[in-house]
Amino acid sequence: MDEVHLGLTEKDNYYIMWTIAQLPEESTKPLNPRQAVVPRPGRHRRPMTAPKTQKDKASKRKRVLLTVLTIVVLLGILATAGYFIKQLIVSKYFFCARSVKFIPIDKACDGKDDCAGGEDEITCMSSFTANTTFPVRLMSPQHVLQVYSPGPGWRSVCSDDWTEKHTQTACNQLGYTYKPRSTSVRVDTLISSLKTGPFTAVRPGTTSTPIHQATMDR
Numbered sequence: 001m002d003e004v005h006l007g008l009t010e011k012d013n014y015y016i017m018w019t020i021a022q023l024p025e026e027s028t029k030p031l032n033p034r035q036a037v038v039p040r041p042g043r044h045r046r047p048m049t050a051p052k053t054q055k056d057k058a059s060k061r062k063r064v065l066l067t068v069l070t071i072v073v074l075l076g077i078l079a080t081a082g083y084f085i086k087q088l089i090v091s092k093y094f095f096c097a098r099s100v101k102f103i104p105i106d107k108a109c110d111g112k113d114d115c116a117g118g119e120d121e122i123t124c125m126s127s128f129t130a131n132t133t134f135p136v137r138l139m140s141p142q143h144v145l146q147v148y149s150p151g152p153g154w155r156s157v158c159s160d161d162w163t164e165k166h167t168q169t170a171c172n173q174l175g176y177t178y179k180p181r182s183t184s185v186r187v188d189t190l191i192s193s194l195k196t197g198p199f200t201a202v203r204p205g206t207t208s209t210p211i212h213q214a215t216m217d218r
Contacts, residue, residue: 094120109177122178135212136173140191145170145182147200147212155200157211158218159184165207166214173210 089095093102096115107114109124135148145157162182171180187195199218206214 096120118178124175124177135210136170138174140194142185142190144185144190144194145211147215149212152198152200152217155198155215155217156190156194157215158199158201160201160218161204162202163207166202166211169208169214170211173212 089102092105094105094108094115095102096119098119099116101115103114103120108120111121114120137146137148137154138144139146139154139156146154147157148154162184164182167180167182170182171177200215201218202211202214203216
């Protein structure tokens, strides 16, 4: 087999070897590595913004004022509408607070308990037509029942023959319709102006007759 000669001299070999020796070895390490940036503690700078002008400030105030006025107007409209709706409902219905329901207004004060606890009958007033002095009243802190007639005038009613039905009739005349009750008191415990009379008492069988018409002198 023939040999291949490149024909290089010693001098040429020297330069080749020197050149190879001067070249750096290949490396995967970058020549200019980037250093990791470590954030430093401290205040963060706010982005710079253009200063607000007087025109911008005035425009912002106008928007705030307009928003407030709009809210106030809306609240006023809602309050007015609520008032008229309430008046309309009250004119047609009676509200039972305990049972939380509405009943027609004509069922209130009809003598029947349509609400729980008789709410629709508590505040009712009895109507009585008289051309003279109203004929029934309560006197003194003891609430002594008296009736009136044009002749004798005012007379205290005795408890003789008095019944629970008389209590209901008398209280209805006075406007007390919710669970009326009565008790008897001794004459000698009354104030001095009532101890001497005059007195009157109910007639038997007159439980539904108005009290001032169901009495007779004693």
